[in-house]
Amino acid sequence: MISSDSVELSLRNLSLDDSNCSGSDNEDSKILKWNLPLKDLYRLAFNFYKEKTGKAIHLSYEDNLKLVAFTQQAAHGPLDLTKAPPLGMFDVIGKDRRVAWQHLGTITKLQAMEGFIDLLDRLCPLFKPTVEAIKKDREEKVRQAQAEEARRREQLEKEKEKLVELKKIEDERNREEIQRRQLQDALNQQTYYQFKEYAEKQFPGNPEQQAVLIRQLQNEHYHQYMQQLQAQVASNYSQLRATGDNEMDSGNQLLGQTVSSKEVGQLEYKEQCESDDESGEYAVINPANMWTKPDVKLFKQEVTSGKGDGVIRVGHGDIITVRVPTHDGGSCLFWEFATDNYDIGFGVYFEWGKPVTTEVSVHVSESDEDDDTLEDDEALCADDLECGGQQQHKQYNTSSSSPMANTNPISIIVPIYRRECQTEVYAGSHNYPGEGTYLLKFDNSYSLWRSKTLYYKVFYTR
Structure with a gap:
């Protein structure tokens, strides 16, 4: 068996x-x-x-x-x-x-x-359940393989889209850089001889220093021109949008046309201020140097601790004017300022005439008082604080009804623009054009509800 x-x-x-x-x-x-x-x-x-x-x-x-x-x-x-x-x-x-x-x-x-x-x-x-288990395991492996393949394809698509987007951004940057260079070259060609004449007077017989000064003036002119251009585009945006994209392009081209030599002189440095004194004219108003600093917190601590000029509460609708007379021992004025949480309008003006005092004073006016010291400028920018104004060296007399009433002419050095001074310290300097008083304007007239805390410092150097 x-x-x-x-x-x-x-x-x-x-x-x-x-x-x-x-x-x-x-x-x-x-x-x-x-x-x-x-x-x-x-x-x-x-x-x-x-x-x-x-x-x-x-x-x-x-x-x-x-x-x-x-x-x-x-x-x-x-x-x-x-x-x-x-x-x-x-x-x-x-x-x-x-x-x-x-x-x-x-x-x-x-x-x-x-x-x-x-x-x-x-x-x-036991055979059939074993087969069913093997079949499910195979199906799960196939499903996982398909899901992995789908994820891989999706990742490849995302990487491809990202590369395309980066390429678009790079092309846009290159295009903007080319346009910027073309515009700056056009402005430099128009202002070169005027700036060269000015540089020769400042540094006679020194071509290297003249070239450095010309380049600085051209860069400042370009940045100021772009600020005014942006303000004009913002004020006309709604009208351009209503007329369609084609007309918007035409409007931008019109706004982007290079300024004439006369406008350049008005925008940058050359217009002279006439007076009633014996000389018959004032010195040329040079452009101010402007820059920013990131250490806002440290600056506020210095001002609060008494190392700066002080802290001012600018009420809603108010305009603060800090009057800084020229000093016999100085040749250049410097200023720095910042705010808490919100921006504020800022501009610099120069009142010609020998100061009666060397003390820095602060004047507060409400928006409805209609700051007569800058009557013509406010008529120009009545609808938009950020419009700036194109005649930076325009002169006019103040009204006798103003608390600061006088008969001295005033020149605009820095037009009033809203500054993001809550995020960084705004600073600047300006060489004395002669005897007079600087008017540092801190404008909160556009704010209907918010008051602003202002931290500022002003000083002069020899």
């Missing part, structure tokens, strides 16, 4: 002949069983049977013979005794396997595969 253990041991030596059972027919791969290709399912069943026999499953001798017969039929087709190798006299198992194989008759390889799967499923209840 042959034991089932010896049969099971011999079954472990079985191998799946992929070259025979897989075939090359494309139609065979379309045959499905349990939603899996039949040949793939057969491989899973064969491996399960080979690995689990004697461990998780225990089959009878006859059942093992049937399963082995199906594997032989699936691998080699029907039994051909003429081609089968001879068996030994005592090879009982081999004879029984051939008999079981021969009983399968002429069924095809695919039918043998399906018969093996059905028989194994009937004999072993």
Whole structure:
């Protein structure tokens, strides 16, 4: 009697002949069983049977013979005794396997595969759940691979869009830089001879210093011109927008036209102030130097601790005027200021005439008092504080009704613009044009509700 253990041991030596059972027919791969290709399912069943026999499953001798017969039929087709190798006299198992194989008759390889799967499923209840688990695992791997591929494609698209956006930004910067250089070159050509004449007077016989001064004046002129241009564009924005994009471009081109030599002289440095004294004229008003500093907190601490001129509360709708007379021992005025939380308007004017005192004084006026000292300038900028004004050296007399009433002419050095002095310290300097009094204007007239805390310092140098 042959034991089932010896049969099971011999079954472990079985191998799946992929070259025979897989075939090359494309139609065979379309045959499905349990939603899996039949040949793939057969491989899973064969491996399960080979690995689990004697461990998780225990089959009878006859059942093992049937399963082995199906594997032989699936691998080699029907039994051909003429081609089968001879068996030994005592090879009982081999004879029984051939008999079981021969009983399968002429069924095809695919039918043998399906018969093996059905028989194994009937004999072993664990087989189908195992196949389902393997199938789910495969589907999950496929899903993860697809999700990873989708994420990779999405990342590539984002990187591509980012590169395109960076390219656009770079092109826009290059275009703006080209336009800036073209505009600055045009302005420099118009102002060169005027600035050269001025530099020759300041540094006679020193071409290097003259060139440095000319370059400084040209840079200051360009920045002031751009500030006025931006203010004009802002004031006309709504009208340009209503007329459409084409007219906006035309308006920008019109505003971007280079100024005439007369306008350059008015904007920068050359207009002279006439007076009633014996000389008949005042010195040329030079442009002021303006810059900013980042240490706002430190500056406020210095002013608060008494190292600066002081702290002023500028009420809503008010205008503060700090009057700083020229000093006999000085040649240049410096100023620095900052505010808490909000911006404030700032401008510098010069009142011609010998000061009656050397003391710095502060004058407060409300917006409805209509600061008569700057009557003509306010008429020019009545609707928009930020419009600045293009005649920077215009002269006019003050009204006798003003608290600071006098008959001395006043020149505009720095037009009033709103300054973001809550984020950085605004500073500047100006060389004395002659004897007179500087008027530092801190304008909060545009604010209907907010008062501003102003920190300021003024001093002179020799």
